[in-house]
Amino acid sequence: MVKPRKSATGPHRRSWLRGAPPPRWVRVLPVLLLVGVGAASLTESAPLDIGFLLGAVPPLAVLAYGPLATAFLGAATIGLLTIPFFHLNQPGNTDLFTLGFVATLSVFVSFVRGRRDEQLDLERTVAETAQRAIVPDVQQRVGPVRCASLYRAAERGTLVGGDFFDVRPGPHGVRAVHGDVQGHGLSAVATVASVLGAFREAVLDDVDAEAIAARLDRRLVVDSARTEHAELFATAVFLDFMPHGREVRVLACGHPPPVLLRGGTVSILEPDPGPPLGLGLADVMPGTAATVSLLPGDLLLLASDGVLETRDASGAFYPFVERLARMTGVGLDRLPDEIWADLSRFAPKIQDDVTLLILTLDASGPG
Structure with a gap:
């Protein structure tokens, strides 16, 4: 559903x-x-x-x-x-x-x-x-992974901006991506479409997050070559949920790392960072995916710069981890709306795309 x-x-x-x-x-x-x-x-x-x-x-x-x-x-x-x-x-x-x-x-x-x-x-x-075809609504369950998401485009009247996310099943397990391309608004939609198209193809073929990152990097390099001074690049986090067991591999390519909600505690995962995509460096100096063991009830939360870099009237950044610690009792389905409501109260005006992707491993359910 x-x-x-x-x-x-x-x-x-x-x-x-x-x-x-x-x-x-x-x-x-x-x-x-x-x-x-x-x-x-x-x-x-x-x-x-x-x-x-x-x-x-x-x-x-x-x-x-x-x-x-x-x-x-x-x-x-x-x-x-x-x-x-x-x-x-x-x-x-x-x-x-x-x-x-x-x-x-x-x-x-x-x-x-x-x-x-x-x-x-x-x-x-x-x-x-057309915009929903580019960034479709994430299903509530993809295999053993339960999902919740939120997307608020910065440009008035649009559904899609420069942020993107997707969760897809494949022969090597469930794969998720959350990222941000250069710019925002309608000018970034073409790059988002290219990146997500490459990701959905890579889920079916590539065996790990490093290979997926390398494919998306080449895609952006090729797209940049078509347009003079394009300099397309994107940041992204990749999650590989293992087909068996309760482990997930996390690879961050220039993007804020995931946040782990475990019980009443909030912690930031710190995988070995890789370079942003589109610079042609994924094959030369790729990052290393970190393996994280998940406990029942753990939530992995990926947030865009529109959340982490939002400022209030005094210029102070939104204290994401501190605010999130107050919401540990909120359920998966309600958590995106709770974060958005808190962010809207904190900042008088939000000028960047705001996206949230929250995932939890629930092997007891169907799929």
Whole structure:
């Protein structure tokens, strides 16, 4: 079962001014204004000079209604002005012609807005589908490994940035990767797609983390050669879960090492670091994977620079390990959201991609 990726919250949430459906108060406002003017006119026996307020009804209707509803509200506005029963000052011909023109123009604008919204919705759906194909949601279980993840892209309106992660089964065990390519936002998506494509192929062929790292390094070197001054590189952590037993091999290539949550303690694993990928050094001076024995209930947490290098208003870095020590009792499924909520409270503005990948070995389950 795949856990759907949650939409971003806080500053990343798409507002109605950026394409989301309008809130209820926007839909109610033109109707409320129309009813309010009509009700106010009936409470007074003398004509009221408030008919000018009705000129705002058709433009307000454009924000939330289609052409038919906008036309109906425009006709109701003209009717309210011209029916003597409502005790409004009788408008002149110029006022009626002006209001009729505004209502007609509002219907046309509503029609154009509706067509544009349909096109934007289609383009957004295509873009989201393409981005989810690049970095799909991680399954809750991959073989004996249970997984939880979080992805918050820095660039507003996107699902994918410069961070990446994936967990895949293969003939040599379950393999996981978590990394960060040069840059972030849409400009880094092509590099992310190339890196993850090479990783998914390597899981089926290469026998260890060092070989996988070397393959991704060559992939980036080849991609850089196609573009002048490209200088593509990435940092990554690779995890090899052994097919049998409770051991995992950890290889860090220029990326922050994993954090181990064991009981009520938090510790940082320190494997022999390898060079970042894309520099052509993986075959020359590869890092050495460290073997870690896992106990039941141990959690391995991989976090991006967007977590570790986030600063508060005073410029202090987010104390990740210290904050994580307070969350050791939180379950695997809730932990990513707890960390994100704590990070959002700590920093006034998060400007980098934020990704978390949390893994635990659970050989008792299916797979």
